Amino acid sequence: MTILVQREFTVLPDDRAHFEELSRTGVWPTMLRYGSLMVGFGFWAFGGPGDVLVTHSAYRDMDHWLGTRQGGDLEADSQIRAQAAEFDVSKKARPAIIQHSRARMFDLDDHLFPLDPAPRTPDEPLAIAPPTFGRGSVISELRYQLVNAGARTEFEQISHQHIWPWLETQGGRLIGFGRDPLGPPNELVTLFAFRSLAEWHRLARPIAEEPPPAETIEAWNHRHRLITSQLGRLLRVGTDWGTPVE
Numbered sequence: 001m002t003i004l005v006q007r008e009f010t011v012l013p014d015d016r017a018h019f020e021e022l023s024r025t026g027v028w029p030t031m032l033r034y035g036s037l038m039v040g041f042g043f044w045a046f047g048g049p050g051d052v053l054v055t056h057s058a059y060r061d062m063d064h065w066l067g068t069r070q071g072g073d074l075e076a077d078s079q080i081r082a083q084a085a086e087f088d089v090s091k092k093a094r095p096a097i098i099q100h101s102r103a104r105m106f107d108l109d110d111h112l113f114p115l116d117p118a119p120r121t122p123d124e125p126l127a128i129a130p131p132t133f134g135r136g137s138v139i140s141e142l143r144y145q146l147v148n149a150g151a152r153t154e155f156e157q158i159s160h161q162h163i164w165p166w167l168e169t170q171g172g173r174l175i176g177f178g179r180d181p182l183g184p185p186n187e188l189v190t191l192f193a194f195r196s197l198a199e200w201h202r203l204a205r206p207i208a209e210e211p212p213p214a215e216t217i218e219a220w221n222h223r224h225r226l227i228t229s230q231l232g233r234l235l236r237v238g239t240d241w242g243t244p245v246e
Contacts, residue, residue, distance in 0.1 A: 002108040002117065003059045004039070004176055004191075007101055008052040015097040016043075016238075019053055022097075024241045026090025031057065032127045033084040034074045035120035036064065038242075039130045039175055040139045040235060045197065047141075047233025054235055056139075056175075056191070058108075058117045058130075067119055079122035106189055108178035112160065131173065132242030133195045139175060139235040140192045140200055144227050149185040151226045158226075159190075162219035166212045170203050171195055173245065193237075200234065 011019050020041070028038045040056035048054075059065040067074035074080060084091075115130055146155060156177065164174050175191040194200040211217065 001061060002110055002113045002115075002176070002178075003062055003065055004106040004108050004178070005055075005057045005059070005065065005103055006106065007055050007057070007103040008049070009055070009101045010051065010099040011053055011097055012099070016053060019094065019097055020239050022090045022094040023055070024239060026087045026092075027094060028129075028241055030084045030087045030091055031068070032129065033080050033120065034064075034068045035060070035118045035124075035127050036068055037115055037117050037127060037130045039115065040191070040193070040237065041241070042139070042235045042238040045138065045234045045236035047231075048235075053238070058113070058115060058176075060116075060118045064117065064119050074119060077122065080120070083122060105181060106176065106178050107181050108176040109156075112156075112174065112177045114174065129242045131245045132240070133173070133193055133237065133245055134240045134242075135237055136196065137237045138194050138197050138200050139237065140190075140194065140204070140232060141235065142190045142192075142230060142232040143180075143183075144188045144190075145184070145229040146186045146188065146226050147228055151186070152188060155188060155223060155226050158219050158223045162216050163223065164192075166216045167192065167203055171199060172203060197234070197236070 009019065023041065031038055037058045038055055039058050041054065043053055044050060059068070066072050069075060117127065120127065144155070146152060168174065171194070173193040175193055177188070177190050179188055194203065
């Protein structure tokens with residue numbers, strides 16, 4: 001079960017560009033030495049507080065996350081620390097501009113998560129920086145309340161077989177599917193990346209302007225009947241760090 005930690009940082013407006021720079025030149029490259037991945041950074045454009053910066057960091061499991069914390073096995077490994085030493089100045093400077101932070105966690109289904117974060121030993125190859133559409137793209141976070149917890153399998157099957165493939169043919173990219181372990185048992189969460197705000201708006205629902213195939217619309221409507229409520233927010237990506245997606 002992949003763990004995705006979503007953390008919101010309160011940073012003064014004048015320090016936000018510096019926060020991204022210190023992250024890009026310090027924290028995120030260090031994470032690659034630990035085998036963990038930062039898969040989405042930016043700010044809430046719609047649906048979330050506008051005064052925070054947000055990161056999404058992926059780990060193999062909870063032990064992997066603990067290993068990256070101060071004093072954890074990975075963080076304390078002298079060889080890994082030596083490999084990450086060039087990033088120390090930026091990494092250690094970032095906490096000084098953070099006023100406070102808060103985090104939430106998602107359990108993501110491994111078979112739908114396209115990446116493979118894993119604890120790394122010093123002699124193993126570095127993890128590859130995760131794919132990104134780059135600065136100005138968006139990540140849609142949707143939280144679905146289902147009619148009951150048993151509807152999860154059907155929701156996943158419909159999404160995996162019909163809806164997500166169509167979105168991906170249109171240029172979207174699934175980041176993760178799972179649930180908040182601290183949330184209700186009938187809640188699911190999806191994270192989906194789009195190249196721009198306009199592309200998200202065009203693809204968010206099967207609209208008449210450029211409708212998907214009839215079977216996709218039917219699947220969309222079928223899935224909608226499994227949902228009692230839906231809440232979403234949009235992250236505007238604020239960095240080009242990562243492996244660009246063509």
